Amino acid sequence: MALQTCRLLLSKANLLLLVSLCVAVDGHFKGFRKFFRVQYGSLEEQWFTQKLDHFCSADSRVWKQRYFVNEAFYKPGGPVFLMIGGEGPANPAWMMNGTWLNYAEKFGALCLMLEHRFYGRSNPTPDLSTDNLRYLSSRQALADLAHFRTVIGEERGLNNRKWVAFGGSYPGSLAAWFRLKYPHLVHASVATSAPVYATVNFPEYLEVVWRSLASENTECPLLVKKASDTLVERLKDPKTYDNITKDFNLCSSLQIQTEMDSAYFLETLAGNFMDVVQYNEDNRGFEGVVGTNITIKVLCGVMGDTSLGDPYARYAAVARLMMDTFFMKCLDANYSTYLRDMTNASWYGLAAGGGRQWVYQTCTEFGFYQSTDSPNQPFAGFPLVYHVKQCADFYNVNADQVAEAVAQTNEYYGGYDIRSTRIVLPNGSIDPWHALGITKDITPDLPAVFIKGTAHCANMYPARKEDLPQLVLARDHVFLLLQQWLKQ
Structure with missing residues (x-):
């Protein structure tokens, strides 16, 4: 029987040549889901x-x-x-x-x-x-x-x-x-x-975030945008880094050495809003998740609270609120840390709960990159090129390969x-x-x-x-x- 695409596969366990095997021709939500392990002793796994x-x-x-x-x-x-x-x-x-x-x-x-x-x-x-x-x-x-x-x-x-x-x-x-x-x-x-x-670039995600925030208060996404734009400007001046470190309770002093560093930091903060909007008021408590009490209404309430200071200060207050909610002592917003975790191939690694696997699927099947490449959304600083470069950093998959894989997915399923x-x-x-x-x-x-x-x-x-x-x-x-x- 003819085999379309075969190669010799070497077992890493015993280094013995096994057999001539096929290689599949098929080929995030960056905020892939937050995973919580819940034990139900009365339900037997099979x-x-x-x-x-x-x-x-x-x-x-x-x-x-x-x-x-x-x-x-x-x-x-x-x-x-x-x-x-x-x-x-x-x-x-x-x-x-x-x-x-x-x-x-x-x-x-x-x-x-x-x-x-x-x-x-x-x-x-x-x-x-x-x-x-x-x-x-x-x-x-x-x-x-x-x-x-x-x-x-x-x-x-x-x-x-x-x-x-x-x-x-x-x-x-x-x-x-x-x-x-x-x-x-x-x-x-x-x-x-x-x-x-499937689509490589998915700026529409953040466009819906804008509309969803506006459904609570039309001023809310405008305030978020103003805060995000202010932060982007401050990141251009290293003299502001100590204050930003304190404002967002970072685990270590802010270091912006590459565009990936700033993009990851900005996306991490935007993720506070993205996650809340995506699951707004869903009845998820039985899954064992925390933070179900944080809704669009709560976030927009913080962003509209003038007693906290200007929109930038309120944006920082949202970040601290989310850290408190998820029992985080500080925020690690270093791309180098993320890179280390995402390239750890162990089943015991911090990204093995789903992060390394799901981002791989986005690089080799779906794209789904929630970029800031649209003017009709409230954030800035994490364009498509930032997302696609992660595919190269984590799996040695380049931009052309991502685009080809996404096209094949739509061809196979019909979009x-x-x-x-x-x-x-x-x-x-x-x-x-x-x-x-x-x-x-x-x-x-x-x-x-x-x-x-x-x-x-x-x-x-x-x-x-x-x-x-x-x-x-x-x-x-x-x-x-x-x-x-x-x-x-």
């Missing part, structure tokens, strides 16, 4: 044997992938709900919370959650070296899902059941693509807050032009990621649910009395669609 490389029959290596099962609602003959893991550890809290469980109870569904390869405890390789990370891709992840669905279906007698994929954010994209690429295996998908279009059926695509208007998602119906069988006033994955979180009426209606609409599709 393990599934996967191939390391689904696209090379000559490669027989396997590894163990973590998954979870909830049979509490299952009734014989009911559907199977599969929650897709993403760019962080699979949180078993989702096996006991979330809108999908409400649907499962109504439909008598068996609930499964599969952790994404290279995240959490699903570690296919000895380390996170760039050579090993070539096995990390959405295409390999979809093949994991397909193989898992096939084998579990056979083992549990579920092949004749209707399978529904669920996911939010990047896993939302995977849910849509799973239905797109493996329609014989998955009957329907709920693809929430899914950025289905906005999804051609499939039975996929529902909810998005929130506050969420910056909706700019790369589907917000209008493609066809009656590819409906969008655009929820005004809500943030990232809001419809997936547990319901509460404070929910906006349109969020309640959105959850009900998804239920009615599933009810209709499960009869087909």
